[in-house]
Amino acid sequence: MLRAPSIRDVAQAAGVSTATVSRTLTNPDVVSEITREAVFRAIRETGYVVNQAARNLRRRETGAVAVLLPNIANPFFSRILSGIAEVMSEAGLNVFINDTTPVTRDEHRFPEYASHAHVDGLIVLDGMLRHDALLDRGPPELRPPLVFACEWIEQVARPKVTIDNHAAAAQAIRHLLALGHRRIGHACGPPGNVLSIARLAGARAALAEAGLSLPDAWAFPGDFSLESGAAAARAWHAAADRPTAVFCASDEMALGFIGEAQRRGIKVPDEISVVGFDDLEMASHAVPALTTIHQPRADIGRAAARMLLERMLLAPAERVARPAPHVVLPVTLAVRESTAPPPR
Amino acid sequence: MLRAPSIRDVAQAAGVSTATVSRTLTNPDVVSEITREAVFRAIRETGYVVNQAARNLRRRETGAVAVLLPNIANPFFSRILSGIAEVMSEAGLNVFINDTTPVTRDEHRFPEYASHAHVDGLIVLDGMLRHDALLDRGPPELRPPLVFACEWIEQVARPKVTIDNHAAAAQAIRHLLALGHRRIGHACGPPGNVLSIARLAGARAALAEAGLSLPDAWAFPGDFSLESGAAAARAWHAAADRPTAVFCASDEMALGFIGEAQRRGIKVPDEISVVGFDDLEMASHAVPALTTIHQPRADIGRAAARMLLERMLLAPAERVARPAPHVVLPVTLAVRESTAPPPR
DNA sequence: ATTTTGCGTGTAATCGATTACAAGGCCAAA
DNA sequence: TTTGGCCTTGTAATCGATTACACGCAAAAT
Secondary structure: OOOOOOOHHHHHHOOOHHHHHHHHOOOHHHHHHHHHHHHHHHHHHHOOOOOHHHHHHHOOOOOOOEEEEEOOHHHHHHHHHHEEEEEHHHHOOOEEEOOOOOOOOOOOOOOHHHOOOOEEEEEEEEOOHHHOHHHHOOOOOOOEEEEEEOOOOOOOOOOOEEHHHHHHHHHHHHHHHOOOOOOOOEEEEOOOOOOHHHHHHHHHHHHOOOOOOOOOEEEEEEOHHHHHHHHHHHHHHOOOOOOOOOOOOHHHHHHHHHHHHHHHOOOOOOOOEEEEEEEEEEHHHOOOOOOOEEEEHHHHHHHHHHHHHHHOOOOOOOOOOOOOOEEEEEEEEEEOOOOOOOOO | OOOOOOHHHHHHOOOOOOHHHHHHHHHHHHHHHHHHHHHHHHHHHHHOOHHHHHHHHHHOOOEEEEEEEOOOOHHHHHHHHHHHHHHHHOOEEEEEEEEEEOOOOOOOOOOOHHHHOOOOOOEEEEOOOOOHHHHOOOOOOOOOOOOEOOOOOOOOOOOOOEEOHHHHHHHHHHHHOOOOOOEEEOOOOOOOHHHHHHHHHHHHHHHHOOOOOOOOHHHHOOOOOOHHHHHHHHHHOOOOOOEEEEEEOHHHHHHHHHHHHHOOOOOOOOEEEEEEEOOOOOOOOOOOOEEEEEEEEOOOOHHHHHHHHHHHHOOOHHHHOOOOOOOOOOEEEEEEEEOOOOOO
16 A cells, blocks of 8 residues: 655655654754755655644644635635735645635625634634624634734724725715715615725715715615626616716626616716726726726735734734734725716 | 643543544444433533544545636636535535746746645646646655646646537637628637637637638737737727627636727727627626626536545545546527627 | 763654554343 | 343554654863
């Protein structure tokens, strides 16, 4: 029966003990040069690869971190993942990616991952996870360090990397106000989502500054998806009294909205201005190119990954005691072609 | 010092041996009901979670599979990943996702993952990996089972799940021919890529059937990206003698092409028909909605995952001996609004 | 010449779960 | 009463790498 070469085979081939092989691998400086060379040669000859399971068991760590996100298929997340993967692979850590809602939409599944037995750390991009699932897993010292990125859960005090959604939404609205719009609607994100709430509140605040308000009829329900953007466009089109501009909670919604509007013969931005949120790659290639809030997605991922690495270095007790930092990354408004002064 | 509860703690709490606890977990039928209950109660009380590293070490497996893909940020892959994750999580396996080109574009990095020490199986979605990296890793019995999905590497004989790219491209071209087009161009995928090659060849074959050919000047270079689609549109627009239809090797290219064309005042499909490939979600929401080849992306992922699970059950020697199956999933042409008879 | 210092290496315990094997208990058949 | 068999459980070896500790030897210090 063929078996993968183990550290013993290497030790034998090099004529040293397993301890020396192990040291050569993790701390080459402490062994003499002659031994080191012999060990490396033996490793090459035998084709030895360290057995991670054994290493992890002994070191009491797993060498992996997990990312929990609501939907892998959402292009918004992909660049954040690249950012995370970039930092983590530099640090020699594997990244598990876990979709929290593969089956049902509402009950965000909480995978076994949260446990120390599986990963050394956790990055959570899903604010809709049940917070008790995150908290009810044994004493805090035993739970792996966790950081939130983009979304978060109010009840769970942990480090976060986010943008200022409230201010960004206000900025989008102010852009529309500056163009002369007075009748402004909002295509909302999924109800209950922290981002939806903050963006709606920011929009409301900016409108209030100008002495305006957002009538309920102009707060179109949605869920960040293309389809819900299209639905918002239909609702907008069907309304008797309609706004001259719509701020959408995501680019997918904005693109869905514009597509549906154009399909109905509406001219964008001549008849309706549309602002998005995220700045997906598609935003600048669409016609009209989408005016939107640019999020530094790769930076968010990198920052979250670095913050997690930092927390992983802390002793458990210290980690629990230390306050959770909150990094807020700046966003910019990318003004393109989908916004213009209101008609007439 | 606080330590996670181990199987010993459970055994002690339940008043049994660790062997019995282990059996209760993996094979509940062999222990008596009374003992079983006691063990489960003890597990609940102690908050025990099995230590994966220890289990993996003993069982000589890792409980994880890896997916190697060229670019997480490409929306084409996301739904394939969902399909893979769905099947794998049902099977109780973790999925590592690994971007093979995080740093440099050309040298597709081959991660440590290919080794048995890290994963129990591998799904490769990147046909540009250096094949020697895949093959030069010790004796074949020791390498983890591998299946290709979407893309593949000719030199590496392994199970694959793909579509018939040649036939699909031919189908797209025939659709344009049926509309009356005689001057048809192609926006190509990245050079050297198996998909690019098959799609180009399929397009050529279908043109040849009709007694036509694809002039070099109408084979616009590209790399599947939005930007390269826009570049193709610029090249098309600048040409003195131009085709009345373009078949793009990906939806992103098609959308980039259409965007750039529209931006230059060209009407799609009135002045140029465009066909895509993939059927991304965006395809049906764009204006005009994109005529494209629909790929069953989730099915591809699921099929690849199932095939990998099957191979993982085989004894190493048998796996090496057995021929590699090739599953070809059917595609359909989604005819929408971006194609029409040629002008005049 | 003797002691000290320190470098390089080996021995052996350890991480936590699994499982082959042995053994004990109980009941039925002889 | 004894024997055989089944069911349940425990003992202990094992997976492969890491690391505390000890030891041997050579160079430096006394």
